[in-house]
Amino acid sequence: MGTSPNKAARISGAASIHRFYSENAWIEGKAEEQLDAVAAMEGIIAIAAFPDLHPGKYGPVGSAILSDRIYPQLIGNDIGCGMSLYALDLPARKFRLDKAARKLRLLEGVWDGDAGARLASDGLPPDLHPNALGTIGGGNHFCELQVVDTVLDDIGLERGQLMLLVHSGSRSFGTEVFSSVIDHSGGFDPDSETGQAYMEAHRQAVLWASLNRAIIVERAARALHCDFRPVCNAPHNLIEPGPRGLLHRKGAAKADMPIVPLAGSRDALSYLLKPNRHKPEALASLAHGAGRKYDRRSMTGRAGVTRSDRENLSRTSFGGLVICEDRQLLIEEAPQAYKDPAHVVGQLQAARLAEPVAALKPLLTFKKATPEGHQASARKKWNSLGTRRAER
Numbered sequence: 001m002g003t004s005p006n007k008a009a010r011i012s013g014a015a016s017i018h019r020f021y022s023e024n025a026w027i028e029g030k031a032e033e034q035l036d037a038v039a040a041m042e043g044i045i046a047i048a049a050f051p052d053l054h055p056g057k058y059g060p061v062g063s064a065i066l067s068d069r070i071y072p073q074l075i076g077n078d079i080g081c082g083m084s085l086y087a088l089d090l091p092a093r094k095f096r097l098d099k100a101a102r103k104l105r106l107l108e109g110v111w112d113g114d115a116g117a118r119l120a121s122d123g124l125p126p127d128l129h130p131n132a133l134g135t136i137g138g139g140n141h142f143c144e145l146q147v148v149d150t151v152l153d154d155i156g157l158e159r160g161q162l163m164l165l166v167h168s169g170s171r172s173f174g175t176e177v178f179s180s181v182i183d184h185s186g187g188f189d190p191d192s193e194t195g196q197a198y199m200e201a202h203r204q205a206v207l208w209a210s211l212n213r214a215i216i217v218e219r220a221a222r223a224l225h226c227d228f229r230p231v232c233n234a235p236h237n238l239i240e241p242g243p244r245g246l247l248h249r250k251g252a253a254k255a256d257m258p259i260v261p262l263a264g265s266r267d268a269l270s271y272l273l274k275p276n277r278h279k280p281e282a283l284a285s286l287a288h289g290a291g292r293k294y295d296r297r298s299m300t301g302r303a304g305v306t307r308s309d310r311e312n313l314s315r316t317s318f319g320g321l322v323i324c325e326d327r328q329l330l331i332e333e334a335p336q337a338y339k340d341p342a343h344v345v346g347q348l349q350a351a352r353l354a355e356p357v358a359a360l361k362p363l364l365t366f367k368k369a370t371p372e373g374h375q376a377s378a379r380k381k382w383n384s385l386g387t388r389r390a391e392r
């Protein structure tokens with residue numbers, strides 16, 4: 001369990017860990033053990049842990065870790081993963097959920113735009129995983145149509161306004177970068193050739209992921225016939241070099257920006273937060289979501305157990321819809337898998353790290369709609385259509 005925010009600093013191993021959650025937070029013992037293990041690693045300077053903390057494959061998710069070494073393992077494969085939020089120029093009165101759901105199915109297929117040109121215009125090699133660009137990916141990546149439910153501060157949003165929240169990362173590119181360094185659990189010296197090569201590939205992956213989210217919203221807006229404007233773009237899986245060292249954020253939102261999104265679940269509110277910049281121990285970071293309460297494996301038996309449960313997996317208590325044909329993913333990503341985002345926000349407020357400025361209600365959540373095999377055949381079909389079009 002966590003300690004209260006006012007006695008949160010604790011020395012464990014070499015590095016201090018600031019826990020920004022109280023005894024009431026749902027924190028697994030394994031996540032605490034992972035924090036302690038990281039604090040004892042060579043070169044770790046300080047750690048900030050947030051109330052969405054939960055165990056990860058290689059380290060604690062929901063933490064920011066300052067280090068004088070590069071630790072690719074702390075970031076994992078989804079380098080640059082983040083949340084981008086956009087306000088849609090789509091009148092709510094004209095909005096029809098079932099129609100929008102049909103239109104957004106377009107996101108299932110590959111993107112038919114000029115990936116090479118977009119990559120090049122962002123300073124990236126044009127052949128950098130072009131086929132994956134503009135696609136959401138699996139797991140808990142999603143693209144969600146939301147409606148502004150509550151506005152607590154003037155941030156240019158109005159109640160009832162439609163929004164799009166995109167959560168995605170660097171797809172196959174990030175996986176390739178990580179797989180080349182996966183065995184280096186001891187990390188890299190930042191001055192070493194291998195360390196510098198990793199940081200260059202990582203820099204490109206962060207740009208790639210951000211471009212990916214931008215293309216996803218373009219695709220969605222085109223399908224919905226509307227305009228959009230960016231509200232915030234907050235990565236939460238990356239290393240940021242700075243004057244105090246290398247800041248590793250693993251499932252911790254970059255918070256040195258005016259507004260930071262905190263995602264809930266497909267059946268809970270998401271929040272927009274105004275960070276309080278006067279807490280250096282928070283390492284310019286914040287919770288990025290509700291955080292997992294139960295791991296994927298243990299969701300079988302917790303969700304979709306009865307027939308009516310299974311029938312309701314694609315509907316939400318807000319009257320919203322979920323587009324995801326992968327039944328197992330629907331179960332693993334069921335709302336019960338996550339902590340209560342309102343509680344997470346309350347913990348951040350109690351720790352004086354941030355204030356909520358708006359709450360957003362999910363209307364339509366698009367997760368990986370077809371299993372990988374179907375996607376491959378859809379891609380083949382799309383490509384052969386393209387070839388036929390070109391032959392005409």
Ligand SMILES: Nc1nc2c(ncn2[C@@H]2O[C@H](COP(=O)(O)O)[C@@H](O)[C@H]2O)c(=O)[nH]1
Pocket residue numbers: 052061081140142144167236251263264265266267270288289290291292333338362365
């Ligand atoms: N609004 C939604 N939020 C969701 C959904 N599924 C997950 N989540 C939240 O996003 C974060 C992402 O975590 P990450 O560690 O994979 O980056 C997670 O903590 C959840 O709170 C959803 O369908 N809609």
Ligand SMILES: [Mn+2]
Pocket residue numbers: 081082167236237
């Ligand atoms: Mn993520």
